Amino acid sequence: xxxxxxxxxxxxxxxxxxxxxxxxxxxxxxxxxxxxxxxxxxxxxxxxxxxxxxxxxxxxxxxxxxxxxxxxxxxxxxxxxxxxxxxxxxxxxxxxxxxxxxxxxxxxxxxxxxxxxxxxxxxxxxxxxxxxxxxxxxxxxxxxxxxxxxxxxxxxxxxxxxxxxxxxxxxxxxxxxxxxxxxxxxxxxxxxxxxxxxxxxxxxxxxxxxxxxxxxxxxxxxxxxxxxxxxxxxxxxxxxxxxxxxxxxxxxxxxxxxxxxxxxxxxxxxxxxxxxxxxxxxxxxxxxxxxxxxxxxxxxxxxxxxxxxxxxxxxxxxxxxxxxxxxxxxxxxxxxxxxxxxxxxxxxxxxxxxxxxxxxxxxxxxxxxxxxxxxxxxxxxxxxxxxxxxxxxxxxx
Amino acid sequence: xxxxxxxxxxxxxxxxxxxxxxxxxxxxxxxxxxxxxxxxxxxxxxxxxxxxxxxxxxxxxxxxxxxxxxxxxxxxxxxxxxxxxxxxxxxxxxxxxxxxxxxxxxxxxxxxxxxxxxxxxxxxxxxxxxxxxxxxxxxxxxxxxxxxxxxxxxxxxxxxxxxxxxxxxxxxxxxxxxxxxxxxxxxxxxxxxxxxxxxxxxxxxxxxxxxxxxxxxxxxxxxxxxxxxxxxxxxxxxxxxxxxxxxxxxxxxxxxxxxxxxxxxxxxxxxxxxxxxxxxxxxxxxxxxxxxxxxxxxxxxxxxxxxxxxxxxxxxxxxxxxxxxxxxxxxxxxxxxxxxxxxxxxxxxxxxxxxxxxxxxxxxxxxxxxxxxxxxxxxxxxxxxxxxxxxxxxxxx
Numbered sequence: 001x002x003x004x005x006x007x008x009x010x011x012x013x014x015x016x017x018x019x020x021x022x023x024x025x026x027x028x029x030x031x032x033x034x035x036x037x038x039x040x041x042x043x044x045x046x047x048x049x050x051x052x053x054x055x056x057x058x059x060x061x062x063x064x065x066x067x068x069x070x071x072x073x074x075x076x077x078x079x080x081x082x083x084x085x086x087x088x089x090x091x092x093x094x095x096x097x098x099x100x101x102x103x104x105x106x107x108x109x110x111x112x113x114x115x116x117x118x119x120x121x122x123x124x125x126x127x128x129x130x131x132x133x134x135x136x137x138x139x140x141x142x143x144x145x146x147x148x149x150x151x152x153x154x155x156x157x158x159x160x161x162x163x164x165x166x167x168x169x170x171x172x173x174x175x176x177x178x179x180x181x182x183x184x185x186x187x188x189x190x191x192x193x194x195x196x197x198x199x200x201x202x203x204x205x206x207x208x209x210x211x212x213x214x215x216x217x218x219x220x221x222x223x224x225x226x227x228x229x230x231x232x233x234x235x236x237x238x239x240x241x242x243x244x245x246x247x248x249x250x251x252x253x254x255x256x257x258x259x260x261x262x263x264x265x266x267x268x269x270x271x272x273x274x275x276x277x278x279x280x281x282x283x284x285x286x287x288x289x290x291x292x293x294x295x296x297x298x299x300x301x302x303x304x305x306x307x308x309x310x311x312x313x314x315x316x317x318x319x320x321x322x323x324x325x326x327x328x329x330x331x332x333x334x335x336x337x338x339x340x341x342x343x344x345x346x347x348x349x350x351x352x353x354x355x356x357x358x359x360x361x362x363x364x365x366x367x368x369x370x371x372x373x374x375x376x377x378x379x380x381x382x383x384x385x386x387x388x389x390x391x392x393x394x395x396x397x
Numbered sequence: 398x399x400x401x402x403x404x405x406x407x408x409x410x411x412x413x414x415x416x417x418x419x420x421x422x423x424x425x426x427x428x429x430x431x432x433x434x435x436x437x438x439x440x441x442x443x444x445x446x447x448x449x450x451x452x453x454x455x456x457x458x459x460x461x462x463x464x465x466x467x468x469x470x471x472x473x474x475x476x477x478x479x480x481x482x483x484x485x486x487x488x489x490x491x492x493x494x495x496x497x498x499x500x501x502x503x504x505x506x507x508x509x510x511x512x513x514x515x516x517x518x519x520x521x522x523x524x525x526x527x528x529x530x531x532x533x534x535x536x537x538x539x540x541x542x543x544x545x546x547x548x549x550x551x552x553x554x555x556x557x558x559x560x561x562x563x564x565x566x567x568x569x570x571x572x573x574x575x576x577x578x579x580x581x582x583x584x585x586x587x588x589x590x591x592x593x594x595x596x597x598x599x600x601x602x603x604x605x606x607x608x609x610x611x612x613x614x615x616x617x618x619x620x621x622x623x624x625x626x627x628x629x630x631x632x633x634x635x636x637x638x639x640x641x642x643x644x645x646x647x648x649x650x651x652x653x654x655x656x657x658x659x660x661x662x663x664x665x666x667x668x669x670x671x672x673x674x675x676x677x678x679x680x681x682x683x684x685x686x687x688x689x690x691x692x693x694x695x696x697x698x699x700x701x702x703x704x705x706x707x708x709x710x711x712x713x714x715x716x717x718x719x720x721x722x723x724x725x726x727x728x729x730x731x732x733x734x735x736x737x738x739x740x741x742x743x744x745x746x747x748x749x750x751x752x753x754x755x756x757x758x759x760x761x762x763x764x765x766x767x768x769x770x771x772x773x774x775x776x777x778x779x780x781x782x783x784x785x786x787x788x789x790x791x792x793x794x
Contacts, residue, residue, distance in 0.1 A: 013660040044457045060441040060638040098662035111508040127661030241457040241667030263410040264524035265495035270638030
């Protein structure tokens, strides 16, 4: 039997394909510190579970296709804190940020159209795009420049009549970059000049360190009809398993179109929406502790990396990731070696090879993404293992 | 701003677009009996809620992309009751039957490819198809023939080199048809001869009346590598709001391909899977009462329809729908009239105009779908309202 070209050409998740090797290491009794995945260890606020458990109807009915009104209202209030004013008909609830991205792509681009994405980028952008026949044009950014954007002219060169949108995550996964207000303005002016949508994946909005100024695309009034804000409770409230995301746009017609896709899949789970509505009403100071915790972890990871010879990375300022250039020939080989052939007192560390985050062939071969999602003690241990491993690893550059 | 052609050309859900009119009627104090939607009133087994409420971890983590092993195991056991033997790597869990259908289409058809679907069909088949650029070729079936399939030659005429699959729901939504073993065999032989997949939406598998023999495509051994079984707990366990579906196929390579799509959206909600696993372990006799209840309702609706002059419908034998041909010029106009201009003691009924279930323009204009999802008393009242309304409605044929 023959499968579709679009599915056979989809790359397997570069993170998940190493999982069996890690599982094997664990079976042999090795402890593996997972710095390879974005699954935080922070406790989900208990309000989520309390809300879910308070459900007492007899029939678990369909919810509204657009999303539960209480959740939409909670989101509207949440956005107001950031000076974004959305109305009820400007928001839809989705199955995670994933579905929000998929629906946004379907709505703005036809088969054969193009979207620009700064690379390295969240691998699943690639998956969603190829599933629906949209071509990704990468805007290459570099570790040595802290993964900030190239000059406007460089980006303009990539724009064709088929370009329909710029898609980006800010703060950035996997890079941890937070784009400057000037970068955001530059992209906004490109969107205006070339009639493009901006799909702004801002699921890490709260994870910005060093009191840096964060500019959301939701605050750029002059292009508000071009901006699609993608959000999710997964990282924000450490509720990855709830799969509640959303799309917000001042372009009501766009939301009306996307609503057709929402109707097609009927609705998002009822119980999870009840929990999510409660989370979005959690008081603002919830983020203070979480942010302090992640900033501490960021410092541990960054300071450790800086002390490792020939490791290149700028200080990341957002999300909970950093991409570092290692003095190795092939980062994937290094990660496999870490799992198979290396340990300190029967402990090792797992990282995500960064090649899979690039669309341009050959880039990122010597880079890894580190997610700082472990507690202080474990993180220090893991970084120490990495340091010694880099000394011992044979295939160095 | 310009949206994609694929989204602007998507039709709005024909059922949902009448909702505002119904809401308006209710605001004016009218009681509306909803026979227009597939939301059953049957209680969700309490086991679902108990399982969800027993969750006591501190972090709501991502589940496995393929689905929670316990749920997959529960499904494997469930299928065994129907003599279908699936292995763990032959099943993935999806966000409702909806995502199962979407992923199946993406996996077997590229942009511009075709799928055959017996019409009238579940409208969202159309939505999913246009979202991913797959063209629907309808196999027209008729009320006067109880919506059974045409002869093999008729279907063969529709097959082109671009045809990749036959998609069908059995028992049928909206028709209530249960295909005969001969019809299933005929489709199987077509699949074999023309190298097609069969996407078998069998979410109503248990809803078969009059002790009829039901043949699942999962029982047709000789084409097992071509068969994709789509399932869902929504109707089976009256848990529409859980959004838990699945794909099962003996074609392991296909499942491996679909797993890439699953990885792209990371996972299905954790809590809902815990509940669903418990539901699939509910004892078989759970269905006895449910089935008896629906068969009683089917009889109420069918007997009432038979007594209405010039209403054409064959006795439906499955699911909980019937499509009836009414003596009206335009069924949508009739439904709007029911909501706006008609009542008996301030009560009226809402039906689903069937035109939206057809892909062939002009068909189904005088047909409605009736979902028998109300209790006996309400259903009798609703059918009586329909009877009198048909007498009083001015735009009759």
